[in-house]
Amino acid sequence: MPLTASQNISSDGRSSATVRSLLLRGLRKTYADVVAVDGVDLEVMPGECFGLLGPNGAGKTTTIEICEGLTAPDSGTVELLERNWNSHANELRQLIGIQLQETQFPDKLTVEETVLLFRSFFHRGVAVDEIIRMAQLDEKRKSRVGGLSGGQKQRLAMACALVGDPELLFLDEPTTGLDPQARRHLWDLVDDLKKAGRTIILTTHYMDEAERLCDRIAIMDHGKIIALGTPQQLIASVGGEHIVEFALGTDTNVDVASLTGIPGVQSHRVDAGLHQLSVSELHTAVPLIFASLKGQGLALSEFRTHSATLEDVFVGLTGRNLRDE
Structure with missing residues (x-):
């Protein structure tokens, strides 16, 4: 056959x-x-x-x-x-x-x-x-x-x-x-x-x-x-369509509650010093994230966004990247 x-x-x-x-x-x-x-x-x-x-x-x-x-x-x-x-x-x-x-x-x-x-x-x-x-x-x-x-x-x-x-x-x-x-x-x-x-x-x-x-x-x-x-169902389970990632210039405590209280921010986690926010409305959330960090007197060393992926699902569920092994 x-x-x-x-x-x-x-x-x-x-x-x-x-x-x-x-x-x-x-x-x-x-x-x-x-x-x-x-x-x-x-x-x-x-x-x-x-x-x-x-x-x-x-x-x-x-x-x-x-x-x-x-x-x-x-x-x-x-x-x-x-x-x-x-x-x-x-x-x-x-x-x-x-x-x-x-x-x-x-x-x-x-x-x-x-x-x-x-x-x-x-x-x-x-x-x-x-x-x-x-x-x-x-x-x-x-x-x-x-x-x-x-x-x-x-x-x-x-x-x-x-x-x-x-x-x-x-x-x-x-x-x-x-x-x-x-x-x-x-x-x-x-x-x-x-x-x-x-x-x-x-x-x-x-x-x-x-x-x-x-x-x-x-x-x-x-x-x-x-x-x-x-794949679509799993990505949707992240809770937001986009991921906002940022790192700080120094090892400084972040007021997580002020970030997760921003409309459209679904969750927060830290992976190897990189803060990750799951966001549903990127265009409205990003300016408020900048304002929150500035209000806390925090200096950014990195800031980027990307659409939610299976990698984000995997990290969120297992706490590690698939290829870390």
Whole structure:
């Protein structure tokens, strides 16, 4: 079954509209005294690009490994394409594709030989020539894997994940090491896969990537889902359309109440010495913020504004930037 938008039928002939691509209920996993996954519930539908975000130690990697059949849960329900790993392991391996964050390929094989090897694992799939072209590796077809750059190895990993024409695709940090042009190409490829009815589970450290690609996003921390929704819904949860950031010339106390009392200012937080205000009406709030700071005798060393983003949501919920890890 080729990777085209015309096919929306699962391998057993059922319409993908009737099949849940991923279902997690009460998922739990512990390692000694550490609770890695703590009662996670998720549901992902066909054709959806679903983002799973979280800092290191949040539990997202363990959750993904359980979904991929690499780790067994302690308890809970795990269903992929209405199948489970206990009863349908061989069938599921034919229906899913996995791109790991870092994949080790045999250095002496060529790109073409590597894709041929992975294609041999599947009963059906995409032609090797097509998948090499799709991954923009034509010029490296006869090159040995050991001589590829990091970005080229990432594209090879994507090719191997797609060569079985999967209905459900797991992408773990797929654009790490890619140049901007290759990154945009992968975004376009993900869009094409969604149009073809494929489902994608994506983890990424790039908030703009999650915002651009994902239909819905779950944010994990301490083994739990702490936020779930579309990118627009999550950004709206910040409480304001804009973020005002400022820093002071000296380490001086700020009268926070005078700032949060300004009409349109929703909240205040401090991140590494940078004050952040969530603001709904920028044009009316900014002059009043300046006036408040001046009235307190405070001198600014930095002042800037930007539209609220997923990064602001993430920092507000977890207290850290996604890439701080």
